[in-house]
Amino acid sequence: MSLFDMTGQVALITGSSRGIGKATAEAMAEQGAKVVISSRKQDACDATAAEINARFGDGTAISVVANISSKDDLQNLVNATRAAFGKITALVCNAASNPYYGPGLGITDDQFRKIMDNNILSNHWLITMVAPEMLERGEGSITIISSIGGLKGSPIIGAYGISKAADMQVARNFSVEFGPRGVRVNCIAPGLVRTDMARALWENPENLKRSTAASTLKRIGEPHEIAGAAVFLASKAGAFTTGQTIVCDGGATISGGA
Numbered sequence: 001m002s003l004f005d006m007t008g009q010v011a012l013i014t015g016s017s018r019g020i021g022k023a024t025a026e027a028m029a030e031q032g033a034k035v036v037i038s039s040r041k042q043d044a045c046d047a048t049a050a051e052i053n054a055r056f057g058d059g060t061a062i063s064v065v066a067n068i069s070s071k072d073d074l075q076n077l078v079n080a081t082r083a084a085f086g087k088i089t090a091l092v093c094n095a096a097s098n099p100y101y102g103p104g105l106g107i108t109d110d111q112f113r114k115i116m117d118n119n120i121l122s123n124h125w126l127i128t129m130v131a132p133e134m135l136e137r138g139e140g141s142i143t144i145i146s147s148i149g150g151l152k153g154s155p156i157i158g159a160y161g162i163s164k165a166a167d168m169q170v171a172r173n174f175s176v177e178f179g180p181r182g183v184r185v186n187c188i189a190p191g192l193v194r195t196d197m198a199r200a201l202w203e204n205p206e207n208l209k210r211s212t213a214a215s216t217l218k219r220i221g222e223p224h225e226i227a228g229a230a231v232f233l234a235s236k237a238g239a240f241t242t243g244q245t246i247v248c249d250g251g252a253t254i255s256g257g258a
């Protein structure tokens with residue numbers, strides 16, 4: 001059997017109607033997992049779940065609306081997943097927000113709090129809702145989609161970077177707490193990926209050239225190129241990996257850009 005096989009697993013992925021979350025759901029379904037598609041929009045979730053069911057068989061995917069800002073929505077998402085599939089074996093905290101671009105001196109308290117709430121607190125909520133059943137079973141994998149923004153200083157996306165750095169610490173802390181009972185917790189830190197969230201950085205060819213100039217591969221990443229790391233972490237292939245941040249960035253963080 002493939003090291004990456006996910007047959008028998010149930011993966012709950014937030015923000016999976018499009019972008020990196022959708023690619024992750026598709027890749028996990030391809031490896032045999034049942035998947036839960038979630039975002040703020042029912043229609044978009046239904047469409048993605050239908051696509052996955054058409055490709056991988058009816059009953060592979062369900063869709064459940066949930067805004068990560070709402071603890072009640074997240075509890076409903078967890079409850080609906082358990083009602084449909086009986087358990088959650090792989091949790092991917094993928095959805096995030098960045099409502100502010102600009103200098104740290106200009107951010108409002110509301111914008112700062114929104115970023116911390118959606119990108120850190122919501123992940124903490126979801127993990128505390130899902131982890132107990134994993135700990136009881138003695139296995140499970142939790143992955144937070146962080147960002148290389150959490151590894152570098154920035155004059156434009158500073159608060160987002162703070163939240164993404166905190167996600168790496170959330171993974172380290174819970175890895176220490178859960179590791180003795182068989183549950184692994186990791187982050188993936190993508191570089192620039194061709195999704196709606198980063199559209200301003202790649203849609204215009206000049207911007208794209210500037211955005212990728214400092215990477216060694218000199219190109220933008222595609223959502224499925226992040227999904228592979230998520231499958232690795234959720235499957236047997238990642239069984240000895242915990243508390244880590246896997247950087248998938250085309251070499252952007254290791255290059256001086258020369």
Ligand SMILES: NC(=O)c1ccc[n+]([C@@H]2O[C@H](COP(=O)([O-])OP(=O)(O)OC[C@H]3O[C@@H](n4cnc5c(N)ncnc54)[C@H](OP(=O)(O)O)[C@@H]3O)[C@@H](O)[C@H]2O)c1
Binds near residue numbers: 148189
């Ligand atoms: N793209 C990049 O270059 C890049 C780089 C580094 C890290 N990341 C990280 O990768 C993750 C995924 O981003 P992406 O680039 O794939 O973005 P995307 O293509 O814009 O997709 C975002 C997904 O999250 C959902 N979403 C947004 N706000 C939500 C909320 N409040 N509650 C629930 N769902 C919500 C969206 O659906 P609705 O709008 O319908 O809710 C959509 O399904 C994020 O954590 C992001 O920080 C992205």
